[in-house]
Amino acid sequence: MKLELESVVKTYGTQRVLDSLDLTIEETMCLALIGPSGGGKSTTLRLLAGLESPTSGTIRIDGNEIAHEYRQLREYRQRVGVVFQAYNLFPHFDAITNIALPLEKVHGYSRGRSLEKAGMLLEQFQLTNHRFKKPAELSGGQSQRVAIARAIAPDPDIVILDEPTSALDPEMTAEVLEAIETLIESKKKLLIATHQMGFAKHAADTVAIIAEGKLVEVGNSSQVIEYPRTARAQKFLKAYLKF
Amino acid sequence: MSRWVSFGGAILFLSLVFYTSFSALEYQWNWESALRYKKKFADGWIATLWISTLSLFFAFLIGSLATLCQRVRIPPIRHLSMIYVELTRGTPLLVQIFFFFYVVADAASIQNRYIVGIAIMAIFSGAYISEILRAGIEGVGKSQLLSAKAIGFSEYQTFRYVIVPQALRSSLPALAGQTANLIKDSSLLSVIAISEFTLNAQEVNAITYSSFESFFPLAFGYLILTLPIMWLSRSIENRLRFET
Incomplete structure (x- = not known):
């Protein structure tokens, strides 16, 4: 699928959660969003799931802009599967x-x-x-x-998973990640926010790092995780390696 | 076992308090004359039972309607419902009984005082039930609503399959408590000469010049109705605790 987010802003009250996020991915089957908590991963996924509308900016999936109107939005949501951190x-x-x-x-x-x-x-x-x-x-x-x-x-058409393993212990994390891998094998298109760097590296084809409401880096998953180019990405990934 | 011993102990202690109080009063018990009117007690008890049952039914209708009205996107309807709930909850039942009986029922020329009594109790209890249901609805977690949205449920489907079942469950203990309240509060209908349990007991009182010989059966009669409801409410509460 092709993803295009153009100057996407999302504010809650006075809080600017997405601060003019630009992200274009020509083709991905499984995109992993990584980055610090509160950096905007979940919000990005909620916008992509059609659960909320951006304050400004446009989002296109495979060239089609996500609607703002209630009826069309509901129709869109029916074609997207969502998995939440707290199962819901x-x-x-x-x-x-x-x-x-x-x-x-x-x-x-x-x-x-x-x-x-x-x-x-x-x-x-x-x-x-x-x-x-x-x-x-x-x-x-x-x-x-x-x-x-x-x-x-x-x-x-798409399955969106918002930190699906963050509330689980390692054993349960493994059993859920295995389930997600079967989705990838069956060629489902996935968007996943995760803190599991190993999983992001081997299961996702593309990784985007989002921090402070902006895109930090995007690219081939192993490339981004092993050889981050920007200082912000290096700082974030270093914290993972340290402990 | 030890639970029953401590329970018995508590009963014994309370009995002792009552006994010494009455001994100090040097009350002359005269059960015979009061017992002669046991049919009057029974009739009153049965009247209270069906007045409460009918009131409860209509209270649920009114309460649910008021709750729904507060969710409607038409402000006047929402405000009307809010004013009803707050006025009813904020004023004494006694005042409401007099107001409805002497003003509203009179203007609407409703002759049957039982119908008026049931209407008053239903309107009074309906306000409390509405508040209980509102709290239940607001208690349904945000994550549940988000989930319903993600699945593609319409607003009606979300209400029907997600909000209502969960809100009802969490409201059940409070609703049971309100039911017990309604039964006890119906005793105030005696002031407009509805011959329910309390009025009949007061009449026995007046005829036989006794007082506690009719008040004790009165209390006992209400307990027979309210205690099972409280037990039921407690057991529901316990079951819900394990479920979530």
């Missing part, structure tokens, strides 16, 4: 309903077909035994895999 599953539904309900209510599947598809996805992520559990009964890793299944269930 619905606590009052069991795992299978969390996946099946949007298929039925938003994407027009029959109940039977939505449950069938949800069941298949749960099997794919080794969650069949947990299909009738509520989110409170699932571990963090299991919850996040259910959330990934929910995001990809309607076969979205």
Whole structure:
């Protein structure tokens, strides 16, 4: 996919979270956004997911500008899958309903077909035994895999993952990253914000470093992570290597 | 086991306090004359039960409607609902009963005082239920709303599948408490001569020149209704605690 962000500004009150961000990527299958917390990664992803609109500037994906109008925006959101850091599953539904309900209510599947598809996805992520559990009964890793299944269930054009492993311990992180790798293998287009540098390097083809609301550096993932050119990127990556 | 011992101890202590208080009063108990009117107690109790049940039903309707009105994007409707809730919660029930009975019901020429009584209780409780539901709705996490948005739910779908189920769940204990309040508060309807439990007990009081012989059954009768509701509310609360 081709991504173009032109002078994108996003302010919350007096806080300028994205400060005229410019980012153009001609072709990527998996883009990793890295950078310090509060630097603007999540906000960038929310804008790309159509969850919020930029204060100013334009965003184009494959040449199409993301709409601002409610109805078009809702339509756009239905074609994008989103996975959040805190899973954001619905606590009052069991795992299978969390996946099946949007298929039925938003994407027009029959109940039977939505449950069938949800069941298949749960099997794919080794969650069949947990299909009738509520989110409170699932571990963090299991919850996040259910959330990934929910995001990809309607076969979205793009899957956006906002720090999907930041709330997890190393073992659960591994199980979620494995699930994400299967998405990459199945040629899903991914946008992911992450603090997992190793994962960003080997799984993503492109890496963009965002800090203080601006683009710091963008390019081939191993190139950017191993040989950062700018001082800001070097400082950020050095902090990772140090500890 | 030790739980029952301590529970029994507490009951014993309270009984002792009551007993010594009454001994000091040198109260002459006369249960016989009061018990002769047990049918009057029973009738009153049953009247209270169905007045409360009907009031509760309409209170839920009114309360839900008021909550919905506060979410509407038309300011006058929102303000109307806000004023209703604040005025009702901010004034004594007794004043409301007199106002509705002697002013509103009279102007609307509603003759049946039971209908007026149920309407008053429903309007009064509806305001509290509306506040409880509003708090429940506002308690639904931002992350849940974001998630619903990301999935592509419409505003109606978000309300129907995400907000309402969670808000109802978290409101259940408070709603149960409000139900118990409604039952007790309906005793004030005695002032407009609705022969419910309290009025009947007061009548027995007057006929038999007794006082506590009719007040104790009165208290007991209300406890039979309110205690199970409180227990239910507590058990719901405990179950919810494990769920989240």
